[in-house]
Ligand SMILES: *[C@@H]1O[C@H](CO)[C@@H](O)[C@H](O)[C@H]1NC(C)=O
Ligand SMILES: *[C@@H]1O[C@H](CO)[C@@H](O)[C@H](O)[C@H]1NC(C)=O
């Protein structure tokens with residue numbers, strides 16, 4: 292009671308304050324928007340609108356607290372009882388969202404005179420599908436939850452090179468699949484597991500997915516958009532969004548192609564011409580990841596200086612007797628050294644920083660905002676080591692964002708755009724996973740850092756970041772295309788994009804009964820993906836900006852903002868805005884007026900020493916990048932392959948494992 296009342300009071304203060312801040316200009320119209328949603332409300336009474344938004348603010352904050360609490364309870368104690376309670380709370384919230392949509396749509400927002408009220412109404416209406424009639428609204432949410440279920444219930448059979456029937460052990464889930472893709476160096480096993488996963492996850496979703504596309508488009512049209520892709524892009528409130536990111540992507544291509552070429556040469560050495568074609572695209576199964584989206588797990592095969600150790604302070608941390616608590620304290624000290632906030636007492640009391648022994652928990656690291664301006668927590672099964680040290684800083688950066696925008700109204704307690712939260716946290720990680728910083732905190736002796744060590748370090752980062760850029764960019768390009776042009780040849784469209792932008796082809800023939808993009812959870816679960824691409828570029832832009840503020844000189848990858856009050860001030864100024872300003876304004880603030888564009892410049896600057904090095908390494912290559920041939924496209928042509936369909940189910944396991952083998956020559960070129 293007390294909490295929600297105080298929440299309401301500050302919401303009112305914010306409403307009044309923002310009136311002063313925004314005066315008479317509409318934040319959405321400064322940069323122009325692609326389409327104005329055309330919702331048919333008639334109420335233009337500002338008093339009614341403000342009243343509705345005040346009530347929304349306090350009720351949404353309250354529900355965020357109750358739902359958040361039930362989710363936390365389940366995530367940190369996975370019992371059936373806790374799950375049921377969570378689902379109940381989520382259902383209440385879903386109902387509230389539908390009612391909110393109906394109320395918001397009763398206003399003619401375009402004639403509401405207060406700019407903040409107008410923007411709030413738009414934020415409540417767009418991307419919510421509330422305009423669908425009840426039965427369709429329920430249908431699309433059912434479809435999404437069914438697709439999520441299919442996705443999480445996929446189990447694949449283990450590879451067995453004796454052709455024996457192992458199907459009773461077909462119990463490998465995505466985690467197991469990922470482990471095999473990361474660790475196995477047997478191309479037959481990798482191709483087999485790749486096929487198993489893609490054949491079992493995609494096809495059962497196909498019909499549901501097509502209906503989902505249809506319904507999502509209907510909902511978008513009701514909101515006044517051409518299609519659901521346009522509505523997704525509207526989240527960026529920027530008419531030039533597609534051009535801007537496409538431009539940044541073109542800028543990254545030369546670096547990507549140099550990296551790609553070097554990696555291909557090493558993979559060719561390892562696997563030979565039966566698996567890798569020189570000058571050709573790479574098959575998706577040998578890059579250490581089921582989606583070939585980042586390549587860090589094959590570092591040991593492709594790294595330039597195998598004899599130089601990678602920077603890893605895990606051993607030193609163990610030697611110094613680190614504990615999870617000490618890692619959290621060290622992380623907090625990083626932020627307070629910048630002049631940012633210490634973690635509040637509730638954080639230390641209620642966070643889960645170690646894996647409990649007596650119950651089942653979700654171990655993935657996450658940072659929580661309970662929307663009551665009091666409770667903030669991290670959940671992480673921390674293991675003493677470098678990876679979790681960085682992860683702790685990353686999650687705590689999310690908490691800093693929460694703490695700084697806490698004073699904003701509910702709808703503005705968010706990243707400036709969908710990519711900002713991750714961008715900020717990863718920018719902090721860049722400052723921590725960094726020889727300079729690890730030296731300063733006494734975990735690493737950087738006396739031995741030479742040119743080769745730097746190149747090796749940047750190469751490892753490139754396998755994560757540069758490789759990922761192409762994938763992160765194309766996932767939603769595909770989705771936009773499907774929303775725009777319809778669902779025929781969906782799978783070959785996917786592979787065309789993968790071949791064109793990533794230089795990746797399937798290891799085995801695909802056809803239109805497959806739905807390979809849906810083997811990525813975000814597609815099956817209706818979660819936008821472009822934000823990861825945006826976050827990746829922002830990560831470097833924000834890092835670069837903070838380093839400039841900190842007075843850093845020299846190579847960007849050696850910059851550490853630790854103890855820089857200037858960097859801290861700049862960061863807290865940006866974080867405090869939350870979503871209250873257009874993200875372009877926030878970006879302009881961060882870069883001290885230099886730019887308001889999403890750009891690849893900072894990322895290219897970071898990798899510049901590696902880029903120069905790669906160009907020298909590749910100077911004798913005939914092709915930097917890849918040439919596609921007929922045989923590549925034949926792997927996913929909708930017509931050519933439509934009758935070579937092999938559905939790998941548990942029932943025809945033996946037959947199919949033989950087919951897998953007989954297919955191998957196709958991709959051995
Ligand atoms: C876990 O949840 C159950 C309810 O399902 C509860 O009885 C139990 O006390 C909880 N355990 C802990 C450690 O909180
Ligand atoms: C395959 O057969 C060989 C020789 O008979 C045996 O040593 C091996 O364990 C078998 N592999 C599996 C996975 O069953």
Ligand SMILES: [Zn+2]
Pocket residue numbers: 685686689712713716
């Ligand atoms: Zn994060």
